[in-house]
Amino acid sequence: MTAHEPFSVWAPSAQDVRLRLDDEEVGMRATSGGWWVADRIAEPGMRYGYELFDGENWSKTLPDPRSQAQPDGVHGMSEIVDHTHDWSRGWTGRPLAGQVIYELHVGTFTPEGTFDGVVGKLGYLRDLGVTAIELMPVQPFGGERNWGYDGVTWHAVHEGYGGPEGLKRLVDAAHDAGIGVILDVVYNHFGPDGNYNGMFGPYTAGGSTGWGEVVNISGQQSDEVRAFILDAVRLWLDTYRIDGLRLDAVHSLDDTAAYSIMEQIQDVADDVTARTGVPRYIIAESDMNDPRLITERDGGGYGLAGQWVDDIHHALHTVVSGERHAYYEDFGSLEALAKTLRGGFYFDGTYSSFRGRRHGRPINVDSIPAHRLVTYTTTHDQTGNRASGDRPSMNLTPAQQVLKAAVIYCSPFTPMLFMGEEYGAQTPFAFFCSHTDDNLNRLTSEGRKREFARSGWDHSEVPDPADPATFEASKLDWDFNEEQQEIHAAYTQLLRLRRELGLSRADLSELLVETGDGWLAMGWDDVLLVANLSESDVVAPYGGELIYSFTAPEVDLDETRLGAWEFALLRR
Structure with a gap:
């Protein structure tokens, strides 16, 4: 309203x-x-x-389904928001190409757990090399603690984080620091606590996404539901001056209309860009391996700026960690990693043993620029959807952590960090919630244990999502020890070199990716990363001038000798 x-x-x-x-x-x-x-x-x-x-x-x-503020929570009265704000001048924005994204959860990123707490870390992020922060969902949810994917009023801002005014202060301060803001939004389901929309009209259409009932964007009376979503998109991009949106799990959208809701969302972003002169962009999370999402409209695609690519993560994670359970079972070889680095998708019409069917479609590397693929060593999902929420940095050595970062940051794709990985955080990021209904909390906890039991985890490792201690344990510890300082320095150096060496190049077809016995080489005519993704010493038939390494490899003109988990960034 x-x-x-x-x-x-x-x-x-x-x-x-x-x-x-x-x-x-x-x-x-x-x-x-x-x-x-x-x-x-x-x-x-x-x-x-x-x-x-x-x-x-x-x-x-x-409460109003279109409420823009819920001062007393999702069950309370709505409030009319005054959107006048004395915005700073000078932010001209930037497109997705060339960006370094930092994903964070407002409630656990700082001790304050607020937008203003994030403001206090913007200088740190800028010095690290971050150009855009991506906020996990900030729409209101039941209770005080939640990942954010249980939002129920999609036009409002969670009061505990600072409400509408707090979000505006953060966006303004980020832009003053030269940092863009991306907002994670959920349009595939409503949360279970405080969702009254179904009493007003057919916002859902039956069936389940696994997280909630399917949103009605293709059935009878779905025009107004689409308008409800598109008005929210315009609110974030225009009124709040958010630079980009990340669309959660678009594969769970019941999107069967001739014009996809994703196309319509892109239309809103294009309109705001044209009117303001400041770039706005849309990134999708998708499990479909469908290049149509990031293919231009005149080529039959949806024209989105980018999408998350889990295949690259899975291929890198399995090679370094050795894990092969659940959806990791299809990965685990250097050849799989090399294929993803060459073309983004491992599954491009090939058979998936985990799915029991063929999956995906190949990306046309001649027409789709590399920056449209967002890559990472971990995300909130890849950490928090583990039984205990343990981070890779809690299981890997510093050399292994920095090696993974080197592969991602020396690739031409758009890199994303998950909060705390840049210093090897030793705090978990477990799933947490605090529904106002005790029965919902019980069902959530039981559901998590069943889910992990099917994947081979011991249910005793699963912390209670509703226990406040689960949330408190997931807050970052900003007191770095000596080892964490070294990891942080390595991340900072890698991101600086990525920028200075111009490693975010568009043409994937010109990227060299080769593998040997334990080693991988990736790069261009002038710069090459040589990495040992094994526990044994290797010799790679590439040499040159050493630009950077976390350790001390032996490099000469024709070859590079690497110890376990070592890498060398070379000038050829």
């Missing part, structure tokens, strides 16, 4: 609707398309809600 307009709500399922303004009851009249309107103008600061009549009974006062 926007300030200075008449109160209105889409409620096609109701026989009557009334507006509640504090203790005042205001009647509403039905208009076309299932909308109801009141003869009252929304002014900033007003607290309000709606009451629905089903033919027999009036509901309790419900």
Whole structure:
């Protein structure tokens, strides 16, 4: 609900609707398309809600599905937001190409767990080499602690993080520091705690994504649900001046219309870009290995700026860690890693033993620039979706951690760090929640244990998501020891060299990727990374001038001798 307009709500399922303004009851009249309107103008600061009549009974006062603020939580009254803000001048933005993204969870990134706490770390991130922060979802959820993927009011901002004003302060401060802001948004399901939207209208369509009921973006009356999503997209990109959105799990969207919701979201981003002159971009998380997402519109694609690529992560993770359980079973060889570095997808129409079928489609490396593939050594999912939420840095040596970073940062793809990996954080990032319904908390905990048992984990390793200690243990510890300082220095150096050597090059077809007995070489005519992805000493038939290494490999003009998990960045 926007300030200075008449109160209105889409409620096609109701026989009557009334507006509640504090203790005042205001009647509403039905208009076309299932909308109801009141003869009252929304002014900033007003607290309000709606009451629905089903033919027999009036509901309790419900929050507005389009609420932009929930000061008292997802079950409380909504509030009209004043969006006037004295924005700083001078931010001209930047496209996805050439960026270094840093994914973070607002509640656990700093001791304060707020947007203002993130502001206090912007200088640190800039010095590290980060050019954009990616916030895990900040929409309101039930309780005080959550990853954010249980959001229920998609136009609002979680009050515990600082609410709408806190998010604006963060975006403004980030832009002043030369850092863009990406927001993770969830349009494939609603959270289970505080979701009243179904009482208003058909926001869902039956069936389950595994996290919640399928959102109605292709069924009857789905036009308004699409508009609900697209208005949220415009709110973030235009009103809040967010630079980019990351769309969560688009493979779970029931998107069967001729015009995909992803295309429509891209249209909004293009419109805001054209009107403001500041680039806005859309990144998808997808398990489909479908290059149409990042193929230009005139080539039959959706035209998104980028997508996460798990295949590269899986291939690198399995080679270094040795893990082969669950979806890692298809990976584990240098050849698999080399294939992903050459073309992004390991599964490009090939058979997946984990899925029991063929999967994916090849990327046209001649037409799709490398920066459209977002790569990483870990993410919130790849850490938090482990039984105990243990990070790679809790299981790998410093040399192994920095080696993985070198492969990612010396590749031409868009790199992303997950908070804390840049110094080898020893705190876990486990799944946590604090639903206001104790039964929901119990069901969540039991569901997590069943899920991990199927993947071979011991259920005793799974911390209780609702236990406050699970959340507290997941907060970063910013007191670096000597080893962590060395890892941090290596990450900083690698990101600096990536920028100075121009390693984010567009043409994947010109990238050299070769493997040998335990070693991998990747690079260009002038710069080459040679890496030993094994526990044995290796000799790679590539030499040159050593630019950087975390250790002390032996490099000459024709070959490089590498100890276990060593790498050398060479000038050829």
